[in-house]
Amino acid sequence: MVAVRFHGRGGQGAKTASRILGTAAFLSGYVAQDSPIYGAERRGAPVAAFTRFGREPIRERGAITHPDVVVVADASLLEDPGARVLEGARAQTVLFVNSSLSPDALRAHLSLPEQVMTRDVTGIALQQLGQREAISALLGAVAARLVGLEWEPVRQAITRELEDLAVAPPVIEKNLTVAKQCYDSVEPTGLHKGGGQVISAAALHNPIYEPPTKGTARISAAGNSVLRETGGWRTFRPVLVAGKCNGCWLCFVYCPDGVIAMNQDDRPVVDYAHCKGCQICVHECPTHALVAEREQEGGEAWTAK
Amino acid sequence: MWQRETFKKIKQIPREEHVLPGTALCAGCGGLEALRLAAKVLGDHVVYVNAAGCFTMLAAYPYTSFKGSWLYTTMGSAPAGAQGVRDALDVLIAKGKLPKSEDVKVVVLGGDGSTYDMALSSTSGALHRKLDFYYICYDNEAYGNTGMQLSPATPYAARTATSPCSVQHPAATAQEKKNIFEIWRAHRPPYIATVAPRYPLDLEEKFARAAAFTGPKMFLALSACPTGWVYDPGETPEVAKLAVETGLWPLKEAINGVVTHTYIPKRKPVEAYLKLQGRFRHLFEPTVHTDAIRHIQERVDAYWQQVTKEQA
């Protein structure tokens, strides 16, 4: 059995990518299974999805704890502890990251498995599809290639899954063209089959009664959501162009998350730890003093119309 | 002519934040934008009583975004929860078990699905009992949390997950949006207002005005939703602006049942609004559904003709 785990941010299409791979494997004659994790998180928050396939009936369900391949839709997830991208990854695990950086550049500040591959899928999507987020077909194609599936079933799978999402036929065509490009840009990897793991009995804790102040689902630490950083959700960051701001406060007023504060001189200060990168401020700034810059080095800058 | 008295300038909007970041809501959520602005007037001595919906995620163990208090109830009974909290505070204060200075405002926070549908009985009950509370409905015109299914707030011709468009139903949603404002108004609460966060001074002013009334203070907030309405999150204010400027989302208030429009738009054609959103794309692609668009335009025109007639 091959187990592929997809990590993305809500809206990037990790779930659809896992389905494309599942369908492609199914069409290739394998026994296949795919499933997403349903968090309560929305667009931008870390999500995961899982595809398994093989020749034998699959006796596993739910989250993949020991992936053969990990596909990461957004490089910022590597550093987001909430995303747990590398959990259960072994030395042989193949890691694919959507990033404009080289594997070595990523390795510079992260400890990663031996087989790491990167491609700037977002860059390709921006260039060729003109969209910020729709990369499910591209990721699905890459994953399918990595695990050695033929193009034809992948092509069919992309068509089916995008049709299912009511994507217009011309858009599907475009996606197929770009997906093929992504498919061809990587090589099948030699997958090491996760041999029989030795499993020992888990250490069990014996639950005891705790006073209701602790034992009730209650939060007395008012406003503690600031401890949860959402800056990693961004693909683009709003950046202030010096000298252009007229101090009108509109960015501060319209920011849904309240992450823009006006300083003494009435200039916006963005809390990048929490800014989700919605770009409302960039859109609404009357003097275009705020511009959107792609989070990753090497990416092309995106500015509001 | 309606005049703002408290909030005349943008820089009067309080700097202090009461709904803190780190939420699990979508980037660019128009409902959160409305709530954040409302909270700037409501302050922190508040208990939000929530119905199941996207905003339930604003307090998810172990984090809460509120400096004030919170109680999640059910999808169908947040106003009844507000009744319980309000009554309990009143009784405890009356019995001397709680100092008056510890009192808090009670604010229901519910989506349109809850508000227009399941919680209608409990809302009607609370209105009927003249409960002293605020009600904020963030109206994203669908069941958002469950993935954007048809709600009675979904406007005519919007595509949702359960009102797809097909050959038989080329316009997708066949029903008209339920008029919750009038349903509320039939109960004669002291204060009702519609707001749109793209009009922040109008919004802040209405929350400030509402504070003078004892009894139900009802707010219907336009909550442009990039995820469900299918547009780029950065366009949330633009979408809200067009909703108001086309006349589709009238900004108004009703004091003891007497309606005043707080802003009279010049009324752009509705296409401008519809075109921006993926949920209406089928009206323009592959062919243009002139009938459906005209129908929407006629409904808006009829509404504003009525307004003009009443004003005259």
Add this chain to the structure above:
Amino acid sequence: MDSQMMTGNLAAAWGARLADVDYIPAFPITPQTEIVEALAKWCARGEVAARFVSMDSEHSMMTAAGAAEVAGARVFTATSSQGLLHAFEVLYSISGWRAPLVLVNVSRALAAPITLESDHNDVLAARDAGFLQIHAETCQEVLDSILMAYRIAEDERIMLPVIVNLDGFTLSFTREPVSLPDPEMVRRFLPPFRPSHLGFTASSAQALGVAVIGGTSYAYFRHQVHLAARNALEVHGEAAESFHALFGRRYDLVEGYRLEDADDVLVMTNAGASKGKAAVDAARTQGKRVGLLRLRVIRPWPAEAIRQALRGRRGVAVLDQNLAPGQGGILYQEVAACLYHEPARPRALCSFIGGLGGQNLSAGEFHAIVEQTAEAGVAGSGLGPVLLYSAEEHREMTQLQMLAGGHA
């Protein structure tokens, strides 16, 4: 202490009154309505210092009740049957909030077909809701159980809501002498409600009833509800001691009737147990050694007390006044489960279903139950579920069917 004639419903209202509750949200339903009518009257006259509010449904009523409790008030409310089920999702919320209110349920069979009279499918549907459950046999016990319920619920070791159950009609509308406890002594028994984990105030904000993400937190909080409910076995004992000392009446988790030398035992709950006791007496006059075990506290499940009472018996009959279609009696299953590891478990465990929707349980039927249970005990084989239906009932039903079918 003076006694007076009162219905089970009025006794319930007195329980709330003596507990000095702060808040009563209400909604009418037969056979419960008399409770809230009495409380409405007392509140209107200022005899009870509580706020009484007529709600728009039981779903709203339970939400308001739970929310008020969470805000720090002592809350009482009452419902029955359809009302309990209408409020069902809220029951789980309230126990999850750890809001220790008291709800009186007046048992009434569930639609369809709609009917007014009692059986226990309503209250037992809520057996997994995280409420503790006390099922009363007499009007006095209704009142006393409400006082005990507040004391147990509000204990820091528990902080869970309680349902006090009484049978519709056979108890709710039945008058019998009830002794009213002295309010001053009730105050000694029941300290003021000062929860450390609840309340909304300007100076200390908190988020309650919050969502959790993932099974780790969810399982933890559900375990806590379970552990709290288990604690009630001990706390109930303390409350029973103290109640006995102050008021002279003693209520345990289960009540044994003529059990000492009994070969065979009848297991019952609620007001029907009075008839069961009469059947025991009748059997005894015929020289049969029969006893009765009345299950009073259903949640937490008093497994140990049940094992002790049934250890070494010959035949045991569980008479369920409920029916789980496709399965049988609800309490039978629970009794059977807790006897599984008992080495000296009864030789036969028999299941009888009777008294559905107020259906009469005749002395003759009890006689048959006693006989069949003794036989099963001798044979060492179980029996049932036996659907009790007399030949007379069958004749009557046949007549009705002919009328309904136009063949009369």
